[in-house]
Amino acid sequence: MNAARPDAARGVAPLVHREQPPADVLIRAAHVLDPRTGLDAPQDVLVRDGEIAALGAPGSLEAPEGAELIDGEGRHLLPGFVDPHVHLRVPGHEHKEDLDSGTRAAAAGGFVAVVAMPNTDPVLDDATVLRSLREAARSEARVPVGFLAAITRGLDGDALTEMAELADAGALGFTDDGRPVHRAAILRKALQYQRLCGGVLALHEEDPSLSGAGVMHEGEISARLGLAGIPSISESTMIARDAAIAGYEQGRIHIQHLSARESVEAVAEAKARGVRITAEVSPHHLTLTHDAILERLDTRLKMNPPLRSQDDRRALVDGLRDGTIDCIATDHAPHAREEKEVPFEQAPMGTTGLETAFAAVHTELVVPGILPLALVVEKLSAGAALLGLATPRIAVGEPAALCLIDLAAEWVVGESGYESRAENCCFDGRTLRGRVLATVAAGAVVYRERAFAVSAA
Numbered sequence: 329m330n331a332a333r334p335d336a337a338r339g340v341a342p343l344v345h346r347e348q349p350p351a352d353v354l355i356r357a358a359h360v361l362d363p364r365t366g367l368d369a370p371q372d373v374l375v376r377d378g379e380i381a382a383l384g385a386p387g388s389l390e391a392p393e394g395a396e397l398i399d400g401e402g403r404h405l406l407p408g409f410v411d412p413h414v415h416l417r418v419p420g421h422e423h424k425e426d427l428d429s430g431t432r433a434a435a436a437g438g439f440v441a442v443v444a445m446p447n448t449d450p451v452l453d454d455a456t457v458l459r460s461l462r463e464a465a466r467s468e469a470r471v472p473v474g475f476l477a478a479i480t481r482g483l484d485g486d487a488l489t490e491m492a493e494l495a496d497a498g499a500l501g502f503t504d505d506g507r508p509v510h511r512a513a514i515l516r517k518a519l520q521y522q523r524l525c526g527g528v529l530a531l532h533e534e535d536p537s538l539s540g541a542g543v544m545h546e547g548e549i550s551a552r553l554g555l556a557g558i559p560s561i562s563e564s565t566m567i568a569r570d571a572a573i574a575g576y577e578q579g580r581i582h583i584q585h586l587s588a589r590e591s592v593e594a595v596a597e598a599k600a601r602g603v604r605i606t607a608e609v610s611p612h613h614l615t616l617t618h619d620a621i622l623e624r625l626d627t628r629l630k631m632n633p634p635l636r637s638q639d640d641r642r643a644l645v646d647g648l649r650d651g652t653i654d655c656i657a658t659d660h661a662p663h664a665r666e667e668k669e670v671p672f673e674q675a676p677m678g679t680t681g682l683e684t685a686f687a688a689v690h691t692e693l694v695v696p697g698i699l700p701l702a703l704v705v706e707k708l709s710a711g712a713a714l715l716g717l718a719t720p721r722i723a724v725g726e727p728a729a730l731c732l733i734d735l736a737a738e739w740v741v742g743e744s745g746y747e748s749r750a751e752n753c754c755f756d757g758r759t760l761r762g763r764v765l766a767t768v769a770a771g772a773v774v775y776r777e778r779a780f781a782v783s784a785a
């Protein structure tokens with residue numbers, strides 16, 4: 329992977345968050361599952377001053393004076409999740425989400441770090457904007473937040489940002505997410521600058537001349553509903569193009585939110601050729617298809633890229649299993665209620681996803697035995713390494729970045745509201761299995777499920 333670690337080299341912390349009191353907690357007898365250390369057994373886990381201080385057989389550790397005792401029996405303790413792709417809508421769109429509400433949603437979903445996209449107002453294309461945003465996150469963000477800066481000024485696709493300066497100011501990488509880098513020469517130039525300043529180029533792949541005014545996947549359902557379609561090739565042809573450019577420039581690219589079988593194939597081919605390419609997939613593309621839109625023309629099911637066919641969904645699951653797809657990312661995209669309460673054609677693209685990511689994938693893919701739990705847990709934090717961030721591990725001496733989950737607990741999405749400011753969740757109303765009970769991020773307890781908070785006391 330890319331050896332460049334501009335943040336470490338320049339003394340800028342890659343992630344920022346507000347100060348919170350470090351946790352002193354003994355989690356007793358939870359089933360600890362950390363696919364990276366191979367731990368898969370009931371354990372006592374002692375967190376002292378925000379660090380994992382001891383692991384031991386159930387009942388072997390004593391809670392020190394003043395430490396809180398959490399009964400983990402029958403629950404799973406996992407390394408916290410890391411999301412390389414969220415929209416926190418700050419600055420400029422605080423009516424949709426803000427640093428506090430977005431990171432509250434993250435904590436409720438078991439996420440211990442998130443990376444925000446730059447399609448804000450103003451666009452995060454300038455070091456001054458980035459510095460003030462990081463400053464705001466230092467007082468508002470409940471879980472550590474990192475930022476990707478724009479590849480092109482104003483996301484207009486024409487002129488590159490000052491990438492080196494942005495990297496100096498703490499940008500983890502660059503993306504024009506929401507839009508493709510439509511001119512090949514601009515992407516080529518960005519890859520050349522990447523050599524100097526490091527950081528990944530995260531790419532939203534879409535050929536606008538093919539996606540046009542499409543509002544859903546182009547296929548039998550769009551034809552039946554008489555809605556304009558977005559063909560799979562609008563994504564896969566751009567991936568093939570950008571993989572070729574990255575290979576030529578020996579640069580490193582990360583493909584955002586894969587949605588189609590052809591796209592998985594394009595990534596697999598590029599990897600086989602030795603291109604430095606990684607890819608992510610969202611929980612909604614792994615678990616839902618365009619058939620859901622036929623059942624109810626619900627604007628919460630409208631996102632870009634769109635939900636595609638059953639065959640596409642299966643290819644994404646297979647790609648995740650065989651390693652073609654490196655990580656799960658939510659693409660959490662909050663919108664205000666009135667923005668989504670319009671006819672399907674007019675609604676903005678996007679679904680929220682932080683609070684439902686684990687439960688959706690667990691319910692639809694782990695419970696039926698399609699994917700192993702350990703693989704899903706690993707993929708939910710694999711985005712960290714792709715961005716040069718530390719991967720959460722459950723081992724003595726590590727900063728506590730954990731989530732405690734009841735795998736058997738069923739809950740109805742949205743029934744008791746959302747932590748996010750937005751309600752546009754594509755899983756709204758569904759019964760999911762697997763509930764996050766508590767989250768420890770950067771050594772502090774940042775979330776307790778309401779009922780659990782009472783019973784834990």
Ligand SMILES: [Zn+2]
Binds near residue numbers: 505
């Ligand atoms: Zn996107």
